[in-house]
Amino acid sequence: xxNRPFFLPELVVIAIFFSNHVFGDTIYRSISPDxxxxxxxxxxxxGKIEKVYSFENLPASPVPEAVERYRKQLEKGMKDRHPAxxxxxxxxxxxxxxxxxxxxxxxxxxRSIPYQEIDIDTSEGKQAFVMAGGSGGIPLLLSxxxxxxxxxDSAYDNFFR
Numbered sequence: 562x563x564n565r566p567f568f569l570p571e572l573v574v575i576a577i578f579f580s581n582h583v584f585g586d587t588i589y590r591s592i593s594p595d596x597x598x599x600x601x602x603x604x605x606x607x608g609k610i611e612k613v614y615s616f617e618n619l620p621a622s623p624v625p626e627a628v629e630r631y632r633k634q635l636e637k638g639m640k641d642r643h644p645a646x647x648x649x650x651x652x653x654x655x656x657x658x659x660x661x662x663x664x665x666x667x668x669x670x671x672r673s674i675p676y677q678e679i680d681i682d683t684s685e686g687k688q689a690f691v692m693a694g695g696s697g698g699i700p701l702l703l704s705x706x707x708x709x710x711x712x713x714d715s716a717y718d719n720f721f722r
Contacts, residue, residue, distance in 0.1 A: 602719070619711025621698025622659040628681055632691045651676040651704035654690045658682075661712040665700040668717050676704075 591605040592598060604610060653676050655662030669676050680686040681699060695701045702709045709720050
């Protein structure tokens, strides 16, 4: 058992860590010019960054084993090929059975964000998913040279800022 009680700053740090771990954001710990410690989701305009906490594993549906096997086969055949990483517009790699994909599509639709949906359950979609560097989970969203894998409202809000 601990000899001292938790202090409010420690509780705030713990709350920030656990809440943002779920949502996949970046938190900056900085020291203001007057010496105060500040936690924010934006880098400081003044002061010094002391630590950056990045949470990148957003909730996602696991990719089926068949897609992973296909990805590995394609990667073996593409060792010397490097697909173009820049694409135009917004692409959403998804599957009809994926709940997070449905949430991502609802988010994009509610905000009138145009996108091209690519179904990873088709052979063309599997190949496109692999060419885009996808693995592990869906949805995978690519837009303006940026990518985000998984889905939460707050992560997509930050992505489209």
